[in-house]
Structure formats: C-alpha cells, structure tokens
Amino acid sequence: MMRRSTIGGPRTMPRLSRCSFILGSLLLLGGARASSAQPFGHWLSFGPGYPTAHGYVEIPHAAALNPTDRFTFEAWVSLSSATSGEDCRSIAGKGYRQAWWIGVCLESGQPVLRSYLQGEASRRDGGIVPRDVWTHIAVTFDGTTRRHYINGEEAASFTESGPLGTGNAPLRLGSDVSWEHTPTGLIDEVRLWNVARTTGELRGALNTPITSAQPGLVGLWSLNLTTDDSVGGHHGALAGTGPRYDGFPGGIPDCGASTATTLCLNGEFQVQAFWRTNPVPGSPTDGQAQVAGCPNTGSGLFWFFSADNWEVMVKAINGCALNNRNWIFSAATTNVFYRLEVLDVLAGLQKIYFNYPGPPAPAVTDTSAFASCP
Structure with a gap:
C-alpha cells in the first residue's frame, strides 16, 4: 500500500476504511427529507x-361522506389480479351509480386504478396498481381537475367540473352497494x-400516521384491529364473509445475516430496495437492489446497475x-425511482420510503421510524 508522508497526499485506503468513509460521507448528502413512511401495524385482509x-366494512350513510366541491380518497392496498376481461374490484364505494367509487x-x-365521482357516467381510468405489492393510491378533485396518484406520483389527470355526485347508500370498504365485487388482497x-x-x-x-383531526379530513379508518373512524365518528362494522385482520408476525428475535439482496441491521431491521427506470407511475420495478460487499452491524449499501456503482446507503440507529424510537437514516447518489422497505422483525412493523424520479434523491432522517424500544 503506497502512502505519502505529507498531510493530504494521495493514499490507498484499505477496503473497510473506504466503506466506512463512504458510509459517513453519504449521510452528508441531500437536504430535504424524503417521504417518511407508513407504520404498518395491522390491516384488513379480503x-x-x-x-x-363477499366481505366488507359497512359505514352508515352520512352527508359528510359525500364531498361535493373538493375530494380526496387515499388508501394503502396490496391486491391480487382481477380474474378476466375488464373485471373490477371495489376498494371503496358509496354507490357508483349515483355518488363515488374507487377500485381496480x-x-x-x-390492473388499473378506476374512479367514479359523479355517478355511473363519470368513469375515469389511469395508473397501474402493481399486483401483490403494498401501494398507496389516491384520487383527488379540486373543482376543475380529477387526478389519480400511485405512491405519490400523479398517474393521470382529467378536466371536469363539479359538483360531485351524492347518494344515500352506506359507504363500503372492499365493496359497493352497486358493485359487490370484493377484492382478493389487503387494504x-x-x-x-x-x-x-x-x-x-x-x-x-x-x-405518516394521523392521530387527530385535520382540516378537511372527513374520516380515517386505520383498520388496525378496528373499523372505527378515529377522527370523524363514522364508525363501520364488518359484514359478509372473508375479511379478517392480519399483520406481520413479529416476535422474531434476530433477522440473521445480511444476504445478497437483504440487509440485516442491528439484528432487528431487515432492509430491501427496489428500483425503476420506467417513468410511468406504478410500472413494475426493473429489479431488486443488491447489497454491496461491506455491510456492518448498523449500516450498509445497495447497488442497482453494477457492483462498483453504489446507489443507496441505509443505517439503523438506536435512539x-x-x-x-429506533431511527432510520438513508442517503443516495441517484435520481431514479426506488422504494426502500424496512421491516422490524421483532415488533412486526414495516416502513416504506419512496424516492421520486428526476431530481437527486433527498436524504431520509426518520427519527420517529419505529416505536419499538424495550
């Protein structure tokens, strides 16, 4: 190994030192935080x-459940494929013939995101909802434009005017009074x-979990072992057959050793990443990130395209x-879309972080990541 005695002269660092240097330097990159992440606890399995x-959550009719001037519906879903043709599955609906409906x-x-906001003549399609992958979907209307979102990316927009449709049917999650086609999957x-x-x-x-009333928030159904609305009082009840609460098992004392595609940090946090170059929101990811050859107990690196071109550093910190809280930090040297999944195997909680394509990836400094301290 060549060294020069003068300070700052060229030198070849040992491999572990280079890894440590890069891990530390990456944390200095990025300014704004990337999106914080969903604290999956339990969910409803259909x-x-x-x-x-045919099972669902039924919520009694209330006028507030029929927004007429402005509208946003959002949920996390992981749905299997519909069966054939243009077969559709209901995520939520308040009677698509008169009011509104969201489904795939x-x-x-x-599998494409579909919405009706003004009765059965108001069908709009746009945005791929990946099969069997946790995906955030949203539909908004601002008075002149309806928009579909997949994981925070605008997937489609449609010019239209209000008011939105209304009806006296109950709100259903996983069904609709006019389309009782329950999905196979999770909401x-x-x-x-x-x-x-x-x-x-x-x-x-x-x-980010919402635990209190927010301006404009009509209802929040966390489905964490309950069908209650925690902010608006629009409580629901399970109906039909099939739906049940589910979640990550938890209680696993150690995530084991890191592998070619999975980091195990601090013995508790299992980390994977998936990347995509296709600009279409919801498109299948190009591949799973590979672990670079120098992970340590609390941090590690991923590469996407080649083993000598590292893309993302992740570290878990006991705060x-x-x-x-247990903290999750990450920094990256990429501008492609990726999703970073962190699973606390002991607590049975997951976090999903997204980087959106285009600008350089911002850093993640999530100091509230996991409420899983002893």
Whole structure:
C-alpha cells in the first residue's frame, strides 16, 4: 500500500476504511427529507374475494361522506389480479351509480386504478396498481381537475367540473352497494377528505400516521384491529364473509445475516430496495437492489446497475435513550425511482420510503421510524 508522508497526499485506503468513509460521507448528502413512511401495524385482509366470498366494512350513510366541491380518497392496498376481461374490484364505494367509487380494473392485462365521482357516467381510468405489492393510491378533485396518484406520483389527470355526485347508500370498504365485487388482497389506512390534497401534501403524509383531526379530513379508518373512524365518528362494522385482520408476525428475535439482496441491521431491521427506470407511475420495478460487499452491524449499501456503482446507503440507529424510537437514516447518489422497505422483525412493523424520479434523491432522517424500544 503506497502512502505519502505529507498531510493530504494521495493514499490507498484499505477496503473497510473506504466503506466506512463512504458510509459517513453519504449521510452528508441531500437536504430535504424524503417521504417518511407508513407504520404498518395491522390491516384488513379480503380473501379469497369475489365470487368465492363477499366481505366488507359497512359505514352508515352520512352527508359528510359525500364531498361535493373538493375530494380526496387515499388508501394503502396490496391486491391480487382481477380474474378476466375488464373485471373490477371495489376498494371503496358509496354507490357508483349515483355518488363515488374507487377500485381496480383489469385492462389489457394490467390492473388499473378506476374512479367514479359523479355517478355511473363519470368513469375515469389511469395508473397501474402493481399486483401483490403494498401501494398507496389516491384520487383527488379540486373543482376543475380529477387526478389519480400511485405512491405519490400523479398517474393521470382529467378536466371536469363539479359538483360531485351524492347518494344515500352506506359507504363500503372492499365493496359497493352497486358493485359487490370484493377484492382478493389487503387494504389499510383509508382516508376521506373534503379538500383536494396536493402532490406535496400526499407525499408528505401518505406514510405518516394521523392521530387527530385535520382540516378537511372527513374520516380515517386505520383498520388496525378496528373499523372505527378515529377522527370523524363514522364508525363501520364488518359484514359478509372473508375479511379478517392480519399483520406481520413479529416476535422474531434476530433477522440473521445480511444476504445478497437483504440487509440485516442491528439484528432487528431487515432492509430491501427496489428500483425503476420506467417513468410511468406504478410500472413494475426493473429489479431488486443488491447489497454491496461491506455491510456492518448498523449500516450498509445497495447497488442497482453494477457492483462498483453504489446507489443507496441505509443505517439503523438506536435512539431509544433520546426519544424512545429506533431511527432510520438513508442517503443516495441517484435520481431514479426506488422504494426502500424496512421491516422490524421483532415488533412486526414495516416502513416504506419512496424516492421520486428526476431530481437527486433527498436524504431520509426518520427519527420517529419505529416505536419499538424495550
């Protein structure tokens, strides 16, 4: 190994030193925080779905559940494919013939986000909802434009005017009084607003738990072992057959050793990343990130395109003594879309972080990531 005695002269660092240097330097990159992440606890599982089973959450009619001037519906879903043709599955609906409905329909072999906001003549399609992958979907209307979002990316927009449709039917999650086609899959963290959430507002809160009333928030159904609305009092009840609460098992004492595609940090946090170059929101990811050859107990690196071109650094920090939380930090040298999934195997909680394509990836400094301290 060549060294020069003068300070600052060229030198070849040992491999572990280079890794440590890069891990530390990456944390200095990025300014604004990336989106914080969804604290998945429990969710509602619908299966096997229509036509084998028909189960749903039914919420009694209330005028507030019919926003007429501005509208936002959002939820996390992980749905299996519809069966054939243009078969559709209901995520939520208040009678699509008169009022509104949000669901997924199979078109040309792709599961596509569909919405009705002004009765049965108001169909709009746009945005691929990946199969069997946790995905945040949203539909908004601001008085002149309806928009579809997939994981915080605008997937489609449609010019139209209000007012929106209304009806006296109950609100159903996983069904609709006019389309009782229950999905096969999972639904979590359902929110209904009487305002049009902007792209920035959706990204800033799509993964952040809401625990109190917010301006414009009509209803929040976390589906965390309850069908109650925690902000608006529009409580629901399970109906039919099939739906049940589910969640990550938790209680696993150690995530084991890091592998070629998965980091195990601090023995508790299992980390994976998936990247995409296709600009179409919801498009399948190009591949799974690979672990670079120098992970340590609390941090590690991923590469996307080649082993000598590292893209993302992730570290887990025990902040229990400071704020009773385990922290997740990451920094990247890329501008492609990626999703970073962190699973706390002991607590059974997951976080999903997104980087959006275009500008350089901002840093993640999530000091509230996991409320899983002893």
